Amino acid sequence: MGLANKSIVYFENQHENENVLQLNGSSWARKLDFGTAWNTLRVGVLCQFGPDYTENFSGYQFKGNVRFAVGLSKGTGNPLVGAGVDHWVGALTNDTLWTASDTAAAPYWQCDNIVPAKYVGTTLTTGTDIVSSGACMFEALDSGAFPRRNCYMVDIIKGSPNFTIRLFCLTTHTSGASADPSTEAAFRTRMEEANPSQTNYTWFTGQTLAVDEVANGTLDSINIAWERPGPPYMLLSIIGLARLS
Numbered sequence: 001m002g003l004a005n006k007s008i009v010y011f012e013n014q015h016e017n018e019n020v021l022q023l024n025g026s027s028w029a030r031k032l033d034f035g036t037a038w039n040t041l042r043v044g045v046l047c048q049f050g051p052d053y054t055e056n057f058s059g060y061q062f063k064g065n066v067r068f069a070v071g072l073s074k075g076t077g078n079p080l081v082g083a084g085v086d087h088w089v090g091a092l093t094n095d096t097l098w099t100a101s102d103t104a105a106a107p108y109w110q111c112d113n114i115v116p117a118k119y120v121g122t123t124l125t126t127g128t129d130i131v132s133s134g135a136c137m138f139e140a141l142d143s144g145a146f147p148r149r150n151c152y153m154v155d156i157i158k159g160s161p162n163f164t165i166r167l168f169c170l171t172t173h174t175s176g177a178s179a180d181p182s183t184e185a186a187f188r189t190r191m192e193e194a195n196p197s198q199t200n201y202t203w204f205t206g207q208t209l210a211v212d213e214v215a216n217g218t219l220d221s222i223n224i225a226w227e228r229p230g231p232p233y234m235l236l237s238i239i240g241l242a243r244l245s
Contacts, residue, residue, distance in 0.1 A: 021236040022050070025229030027069075028222075028239070029076040035220045036213070039245040043070055043090070043222055044153035044168075046187050046238040049109055049140040050231070068093045068234060069117075069225040070154045071165075074217030080225035084122040087217035089209070091154040091165050092117035093136075094126060100140070101173070106148060107140040108173050109232065116165035116209040120216045127165075127209040134202070136169040140232065149237055151190055151198070155244070156219075157206065166206035168196045184238060191240045 021028060032038075069080055071090015078086050095113040112135035116127040139148035155166035168190065190196045196203055213219060222241060226234035 020050075021239075023224070023226035023234040023236065025081060025227060027079040027081045027225035028236070029073060029079040029224075031076055031221045032241075034243065036218045038158070038243050040155060040157045040243075041072065042153055042155050042191060042240075042242040042244055043072070043224070044151060044187065044191050044240040044242075045070065045224065045236050046149050046184075046240075047138065047152055048149045048235050048237070049138055050233045050235045066093070066098065066228045067225070068111075069223070069227070070152065071117075071223060072156060072219035073221050073223035074219060076221050076223070079223050080119065081227055085119045085223070086121070087213075087219065088119040088223055089163060089165075089211050089219055090117065090156060090223075091115070091130065091167055092126065094129070106173070108148075109138045109140060110135040111138070112136070114167060114169075116163070116207045118209060118211060125209065128207045130165065130167045130204050130207050131169075132204060134171050136167070136171060137173050138170070141235070151187055151201070153190065153196065153240075155206070159208070159211075161210045161212060162208040163211045164206040164208050167204045168198075168201060169204075170200060171202040172200040174200060187238060187240060191242045194244070 069090060069092050071088055073085055074087040080088055091114055093111045094115045095111040098109050098111055100109050112131055113129050114131050114136055115129055118125050139150045141148060150170040153168040157164040
């Protein structure tokens with residue numbers, strides 16, 4: 001079953017009493033019902049890192065070419081985290097050093113380099129860092145009272161030849177839950193706003209990248225991936241799609 005103009009996808013796998021999709025060196029892909037009939041698409045996730053962190057892990061790091069990818073691909077037959085995707089375009093974390101912090105039982109990871117990117121087969125091309133200042137933060141599961149989830153949204157805007165990639169993400173961390181759009185209702189609102197706005201979040205100016213759908217394949221499917229096997233895992237509670245134009 002494909003995804004319509006505005007879609008919300010829920011997951012049924014149980015993890016820490018939450019319904020989530022666990023990405024563990026793996027990817028998720030779904031075909032778009034409307035194919036390539038779009039100009040601006042927004043792909044959003046309500047996410048958190050796992051497994052449950054119950055100890056102070058401030059300063060913990062993991063190194064290497066570890067990427068979180070949110071974007072579009074040519075079909076679903078060869079998704080990211082495989083032998084080589086046919087064609088993929090979107091926002092890609094490009095930080096070789098992720099750092100963890102622990103604030104009042106509200107741990108999080110941060111990444112300060114997220115770029116517009118495309119894969120053609122195994123060839124990766126990246127553009128200028130979208131996160132022009134500060135860092136993008138990702139909540140982690142904890143033993144506290146609040147569901148530590150954050151919204152992460154990517155806009156993909158067609159152009160000829162340059163596509164524009166915009167990003168909306170958490171950039172200021174708090175120990176409470178009220179400032180984070182961790183509910184479905186808030187997530188839906190952000191997904192449909194032309195210029196999303198939320199306390200502690202930043203709507204970054206887009207960066208461009210040349211894309212050739214004629215030569216490399218039309219982008220007609222959502223494809224989201226977390227390339228690192230083993231903890232920390234990327235846990236997705238909800239995936240959203242909005243065809244803005």
